[in-house]
Ligand SMILES: Nc1ncnc2c1ncn2[C@@H]1O[C@H](COP(=O)(O)OP(=O)(O)OP(=O)(O)O)[C@@H](O)[C@H]1O
Ligand SMILES: Nc1ncnc2c1ncn2[C@@H]1O[C@H](COP(=O)(O)OP(=O)(O)O)[C@@H](O)[C@H]1O
């Protein structure tokens with residue numbers, strides 16, 4: 001049985017005039033036990049909102065207008081607030097993008113991890129403290145025995161993010177939603193954290209929904225990749241296919257704009273990086289036609305005269321939503 | 331052209347910034363009730379020079395002191411000792427209005443765009459703030475400038491009326507860059523400024539920073555953990571480890587002939603996937619915790635994790651020595667290791 005099944009999820013925001021504007025449109029995907037699925041896309045494409053919808057932690061003014069979210073067959077949208085609370089941290093937990101907003105500045109990091117352990121595993125006193133220190137070590141915090149008594153503001157940004165990861169791991173979740181977990185971390189630790197996530201998966205069979213903007217960085221780690229643009233999934237498939245044979249112009253753009261490290265070679269004089277011009281259309285400015293139209297170098301008449309094409313299968317485990325790619329249909 | 335240009339010493343017309351033996355220690359409690367005070371050695375004797383119009387990169391692990399170095403240069407972290415010579419003038423001891431005057435020439439773009447912005451002020455007002463504070467231009471000129479700055483960082487004019495929470499993370503970082511540009515500074519510190527941005531926007535921002543550098547002869551201190559970005563963006567690169575610069579050189583030198591074992595570890599973590607990376611990881615990627623920066627023992631800071639450590643490393647701190655005119659390394663074994671590394675590369 002799949003662990004998580006998301007079916008035609010639609011999320012909207014009520015704007016200042018009281019109108020609903022689309023944030024996520026018709027998003028469907030599933031995550032199998034122990035698998036890693038990556039949700040990739042630029043800032044503002046709705047990755048975090050997807051994660052928050054799954055956790056049912058959407059900010060005020062945001063509503064799930066339709067669709068289903070099934071976790072081990074249970075419909076999360078029909079659960080009471082109390083049932084959701086007991087699920088969070090245990091069945092599913094989340095590493096937030098901005099660690100400062102998720103950590104309480106008034107408590108030591110040790111107390112905050114111990115609180116999670118008390119709540120979900122009934123651990124108390126010195127056992128919780130020992131486990132908190134062990135978790136801090138797992139996430140490579142130097143001098144864990146001392147840092148367990150530190151307040152969030154006494155740690156560097158990188159360390160705060162690692163405390164967040166320790167907290168998310170504390171309840172041994174089946175689904176770990178990691179929203180840009182390594183963006184703030186240096187490369188050495190980033191490699192270690194990715195290894196750590198893989199280890200945790202091995203041990204507990206937990207599945208990971210990994211949110212990132214760096215398609216290249218997760219290629220190795222993810223089993224499947226979903227590329228999100230302006231709240232719509234525009235390409236999805238097996239990780240290797242997406243990275244080696246991207247079909248959507250946006251996916252290709254994402255792969256081309258990263259400066260790659262080259263070993264043993266002097267850097268060439270600066271040449272502007274390949275950039276995707278413009279930006280993601282803001283909420284409320286997304287029409288029925290292809291959302292990438294304004295930024296797309298391949299845009300043709302067909303793209304302007306028809307609505308956004310459906311996410312169409314173009315091969316085994318590979319689907320794309322583009323008029324100029326084989327299979328574009330309404 | 332800035333007024334500071336005239337202040338530059340004729341002996342070193344080229345160097346906008348000259349940092350000499352900079353030390354920043356933070357008190358970290360006492361060893362027992364009557365013991366002496368412990369200190370976090372966040373920055374422990376760092377020296378470097380930055381030529382005007384170039385980009386000086388700092389790489390290194392979390393907690394290695396990159397941000398503190400930059401904050402001390404901007405006089406936003408307390409300097410324990412050392413000199414910070416900016417445009418020919420030591421600013422380490424400045425205070426009051428000379429310090430405020432100096433501040434407009436030095437700006438910073440932070441790692442976390444959310445905490446860097448005031449949640450209760452509109453975006454336009456926040457970009458305008460340095461102009462208001464420093465009394466630059468008339469009211470309508472300031473409004474005009476805000477619109478231009480928004481456009482320069484790729485935001486629509488309507489963005490001026492929104493609050494920070496109404497922007498996505500990437501858009502917020504653009505606001506921070508617009509705000510840093512507002513007083514037309516000479517030096518901008520980018521502290522992981524593009525690390526939190528998605529790759530598409532990162533490419534736009536890096537291209538933008540380069541264009542601004544060309545047009546205004548801006549000087550950057552560029553802190554990043556992304557070696558791919560650093561290799562292409564920076565002219566000169568320093569590698570920091572526990573408060574010390576362990577290797578420094580031109581980007582060309584550092585990435586073609588790296589010498590310090592810690593630099594190799596960073597490279598192993600950043601190398602593109604494939605058999606070469608696997609071999610590098612196996613040989614060079616360090617494991618475990620970096621040791622505590624509180625009262626570090628004598629000897630090389632890297633000794634606990636260094637695969638090449640010998641006895642001497644535990645007793646004696648290696649100094650940062652030139653191995654050629656544009657390349658400095660702090661390692662007792664720099665010369666004999668260089669040969670091993672050459673073998674690995676080929
Ligand atoms: N105000 C402070 N009081 C005590 N210790 C501090 C303070 N600020 C920084 N430190 C410590 O100084 C060291 C260097 O911190 P700094 O933030 O400069 O590291 P960094 O290299 O920028 O790390 P990151 O990349 O994670 O931000 C760390 O051990 C940190 O915990
Ligand atoms: N509190 C909010 N009020 C208004 N718009 C918001 C709010 N939070 C996010 N948005 C908008 O919702 C869209 C999706 O945001 P988000 O899910 O945060 O994207 P991502 O995580 O991919 O960066 C963006 O257009 C963003 O500007």
Ligand code: SF4
Pocket residue numbers: 248249250290291292293294296297298299300303321322323324325
């Ligand atoms: S449908 Fe047309 S505009 Fe949209 S991505 Fe494909 S080619 Fe570009």
Ligand code: SF4
Pocket residue numbers: 590591592630631632633636637638639640643648660661662663664
């Ligand atoms: S001085 Fe010794 S411990 Fe330090 S980096 Fe060199 S070999 Fe390693």
Ligand SMILES: [Mg+2]
Pocket residue numbers: 047048049097179499
């Ligand atoms: Mg996000």
Ligand SMILES: [Mg+2]
Pocket residue numbers: 156157396397441521522
């Ligand atoms: Mg920092």
